[in-house]
Amino acid sequence: MPVTLLAIGACLTFSPIILFFGEILIHSPPVQRVFDSLRHGGHIPVLIPKTFELIAFVCGDNTDPYNRIFNNSLFTVRHDGSHLRDISIDESMIHYDLDWSPDGEWLALTLQYDNVASLMDEWNPAAFYHEIHRLRHDGTEARRLTYNESDEKKPRWTRDSRDILYHDTWSGTWQLHRVSMAPTNPHALTTLEVSDFDLSPDRQKIVAIVRKRDGESHSIYLLNPDGTGLAHLMTPDVFVSEIQWSADNKLILYYAYNNLPTIYNIVAGREEPVPLIRIRSARWSPDNRWIAIIGGLDRYKDDDEWIDINGTSDEKLTNSLHLYDIVTGELKELVSASAGHVSSASWSPDSQWLAFSQGSPNAQVYKIRVDGSGLQQLTDLDCGAYGVVWSPM
Numbered sequence: 001m002p003v004t005l006l007a008i009g010a011c012l013t014f015s016p017i018i019l020f021f022g023e024i025l026i027h028s029p030p031v032q033r034v035f036d037s038l039r040h041g042g043h044i045p046v047l048i049p050k051t052f053e054l055i056a057f058v059c060g061d062n063t064d065p066y067n068r069i070f071n072n073s074l075f076t077v078r079h080d081g082s083h084l085r086d087i088s089i090d091e092s093m094i095h096y097d098l099d100w101s102p103d104g105e106w107l108a109l110t111l112q113y114d115n116v117a118s119l120m121d122e123w124n125p126a127a128f129y130h131e132i133h134r135l136r137h138d139g140t141e142a143r144r145l146t147y148n149e150s151d152e153k154k155p156r157w158t159r160d161s162r163d164i165l166y167h168d169t170w171s172g173t174w175q176l177h178r179v180s181m182a183p184t185n186p187h188a189l190t191t192l193e194v195s196d197f198d199l200s201p202d203r204q205k206i207v208a209i210v211r212k213r214d215g216e217s218h219s220i221y222l223l224n225p226d227g228t229g230l231a232h233l234m235t236p237d238v239f240v241s242e243i244q245w246s247a248d249n250k251l252i253l254y255y256a257y258n259n260l261p262t263i264y265n266i267v268a269g270r271e272e273p274v275p276l277i278r279i280r281s282a283r284w285s286p287d288n289r290w291i292a293i294i295g296g297l298d299r300y301k302d303d304d305e306w307i308d309i310n311g312t313s314d315e316k317l318t319n320s321l322h323l324y325d326i327v328t329g330e331l332k333e334l335v336s337a338s339a340g341h342v343s344s345a346s347w348s349p350d351s352q353w354l355a356f357s358q359g360s361p362n363a364q365v366y367k368i369r370v371d372g373s374g375l376q377q378l379t380d381l382d383c384g385a386y387g388v389v390w391s392p393m
Contacts, residue, residue, distance in 0.1 A: 052078050053348070054137055054391045055355045056087075056107055057365055058095045059383040072383070074098075074109070076137065079348065079355070079367065079390070081378040087139030096130065096387070097154050101161035102203065104392040106181075108134050108155035108164050111144075132166050132179060137391065145179045146186055152177075154196075158225050159203035165225065167194070176208065178225070189227030198245045198252075199225070201286070207233070207252055209240050220254070220264075234264060242281070247288035255279045260300050261293070275331040276300075276309055280319050281344070287351040290370060291324040292334075294342050321345055321356055323370060334372055346390040357385040 060072030073088045074095045088095065094112040101108070110130040130152045135142035146152055151169040158165065158178075168177045168186075173193040179186035189206075195218065197208040206225060211218045219235040220243070236254065243254040251272070255261045261279050263272045278300040283292045296318045299306045321335035321342045335342055340360035347354060352370060355378070357363045365379040365388055379385060 052083075053104075053393065055079060055346070055365065055367075055378065056098050056100070056387075056389050056391065057344075057357065057379075057385050058098070058387040059379075059381050059385045060094070061383050074107075075379075075381075075385075076139075077365065077378050079353070079378075081376060084379060085139065087135065087137075089133055089135060089142045098387050098389045099156050100389055100391045101157040102159060102392060103161045105137055106134055106157070106161060107137065108132065108157055110153055110155060110166075113149075132164060134164065134181060143181075145181075148186075156197075156199050157203070158199075163225075165189070165197070165199065165206070167197070174211075176206070176227075178227075189225075190223065190230060192221070192230075196240070196242050198243050200245045200249045201247045201284075202249060205245075205249070207243055207245055209243055209254070220252070233266065234269075236262065236264075238262070244282055244284055246284050247286050253282055253284070253291060255282070256301075259302075273329070275324060275329070277322065277324075277331060278309070278317070283345060283347060285347050285351040285370075286349060289326055289351060291326065292345050292347065292354055293322040293324055293331075294319050294345055295322065296320060296337070297333075319343070321354070321358075334370075335366075335368060343386045344388045346388045348390050349393050353390075355388050355390050357388050359384070 054076045056076045058072050058074055072094055073086050073091050075084060075086055077084045089111060096110045096112065099108045111133050112128050112130055114128060129149050131144055132146045132152050132155050133142060133144050145164065148168065153167045155164045155166040163178055163180050165176060165178050168175055174195055176189040176194050176197060177186045178189055193211045194208045195211050197206055199206055203225065206223050208221050208223065209218055210221050218240060220233045221230055222233050223230040239256055240254045241256045243252055245252055250265065250267050252264050252266060253261055260276065261274050261282065263274045265272050277293060277295055277297055279293055279295040281294045297309050298317055299308055318337035319341040320333050320337040322331055323334050324331050335356065335358060340358050340363060342356050342358045343363055345354050345356040353367050355365060355367045357365050361384065362382060363384045363386065364377055364381065365385050366375060366377050368375045
């Protein structure tokens with residue numbers, strides 16, 4: 001105990017603490033780490049077994065999920081629409097980037113923190129930073145895992161559900177880092193600047209988009225989750241912003257925001273044909289039969305020019321939910337944007353259902369079968385849902 005008190009004293013000597021409406025706000029990662037450690041040190045968890053598949057999502061009072069500046073809450077609901085629960089870590093903070101652990105027991109996510117030095121200017125990019133957290137499916141055992149006061153995003157669980165990979169802008173460039181379930185010091189996996197990454201479904205490999213020093217050219221690499229085995233895969237002709245790995249580990253789908261998709265066959269070393277569609281986001285089905293695509297058949301961007309698809313001249317970009325059949329090459333619209341834009345989607349473990357968020361101004365969570373039947377509204381909340389993720393079994 002004396003050692004702990006000395007550590008706290010040293011941190012307080014060099015770190016500001018602010019009294020704000022009767023609450024102590026600690027603006028120092030080292031001090032916050034000590035306080036969190038003391039708070040959780042003697043805690044004995046009460047483990048509640050998870051017996052149902054759960055759909056987790058965030059719901060906020062701003063309808064634009066990509067420019068959210070208001071408070072929001074983290075919810076779970078069973079796939080039949082029952083047992084809606086608020087499991088927010090802190091409703092005054094913004095939750096992002098949900099990811100279920102492979103065992104279905106844990107959620108990894110980021111929380112947005114205020115930078116005290118820039119509190120007076122909410123539009124300043126330096127006014128916020130993000131930290132990695134984890135919590136159990138029932139909302140218990142919430143822990144903050146990083147204390148870097150940097151922009152950390154896209155947490156992804158490793159195969160054993162013990163470590164989390166994530167993006168970090170430490171030292172001014174995007175890099176891949178890894179942190180364990182217990183709040184320990186994270187470590188970088190590479191020295192390369194990684195603009196996006198994805199874990200293979202078996203969580204044995206990472207596919208990463210690596211940017212070059214000029215900030216424009218980039219290549220796609222493979223590496224192991226511990227950072228070893230770095231190998232160049234290919235260099236695409238387009239500027240890639242996001243990448244997804246197929247369920248059989250043989251294909252990758254990459255695309256740029258508001259641009260066209262490309263499928264690359266890792267085994268054969270070649271690109272494969274894919275329909276002309278503008279993609280906002282995409283998800284492979286667990287059985288590798290489908291790709292769920294949020295986007296439209298209206299327009300795509302090429303060399304900073306908007307190009308019409310199918311001759312449309314509509315200036316409005318609509319985000320519907322489409323299914324692309326890997327076997328037949330068929331592309332079909334599953335959910336139209338006529339009832340409001342689709343903002344996120346996630347597959348059921350058996351690949352028979354898709355959960356998605358749709359609506360305007362307040363998006364709700366729905367589910368639908370891959371054949372278009374069984375549409376069911378799962379939530380009725382006075383907020384806009386996004387970031388839908390369906391848990392494993």
